[in-house]
Amino acid sequence: MKPPTNPTDNPKTDFRDDVIPDRDQLMQLYGILGWTAYTDHPEKLEKAVQSSSYVATAWSDGKLIGLARTLSDETTIMYLQDILVVPVYQRSGIGRKLLEMCLKRYEHVRQRVLLTDDRPQQKAFYESLGFTNTKDFKQVKLNCFVRF
Numbered sequence: 001m002k003p004p005t006n007p008t009d010n011p012k013t014d015f016r017d018d019v020i021p022d023r024d025q026l027m028q029l030y031g032i033l034g035w036t037a038y039t040d041h042p043e044k045l046e047k048a049v050q051s052s053s054y055v056a057t058a059w060s061d062g063k064l065i066g067l068a069r070t071l072s073d074e075t076t077i078m079y080l081q082d083i084l085v086v087p088v089y090q091r092s093g094i095g096r097k098l099l100e101m102c103l104k105r106y107e108h109v110r111q112r113v114l115l116t117d118d119r120p121q122q123k124a125f126y127e128s129l130g131f132t133n134t135k136d137f138k139q140v141k142l143n144c145f146v147r148f
Contacts, residue, residue: 012060013059013060013065013066013089013094013097014058014059014060015056015057015059015097015098015101016056016057016058016059017054017055017056017101017105019057020049020055021049021064022046023042023043023045023046025064026038026042026045026049026067027039027042027045028064029064029065029066029067029086030045030084032086032087033084033086033087048069048081049067049069052069052071052081053070053071053072053074053078054069054070054072054102054106055067055068055069055070056068056069056098056101056102056105057098058089058094058097058098060089065085065086065089066083066084066085066086066089066094066098067082067084067098068080068082068083068095068098068099068101068102069082070102070105070106072106072109073109074109075108075109075110076109076110076111077109077110077111077112077113078102078105078106078109078111078112078113079113079114080099080102080112080113080114081114083095083098083099095125096125096128096129099129100129103129112131114126114131115144115146
């Protein structure tokens with residue numbers, strides 16, 4: 001993927017939630033980020049995205065540069081499964097906009113949940129958007145359990 005002329009400029013980006021990227025576009029996006037758990041099984045990646053409750057995408061010059069996808073029961077929970085932005089476009093507001101699209105779409109549900117890597121930049125990003133790590137949540141004692 002060709003980076004913008006000056007990566008610090010916020011590129012003209014088209015945000016959409018009415019199109020599902022095709023397999024090749026998904027493989028390129030997930031591949032550039034090294035998400036091999038997805039790219040090792042292209043047919044499963046394509047089916048997972050197609051089966052998502054909501055998919056928000058970011059495009060620049062017709063190229064997929066960002067994606068966020070959710071799963072939801074439309075009443076009690078929205079789970080943010082993936083949020084990806086091509087590295088050269090990161091820190092330009094694209095990830096924030098994609099996540100805000102998801103949050104707006106599910107503002108009526110009780111819980112908005114995600115799992116993410118344990119890196120300081122991830123923690124800072126999600127906290128800046130109102131998320132709280134379960135170990136820091138004071139109102140109710142919570143635990144998060146995962147089985148891979």
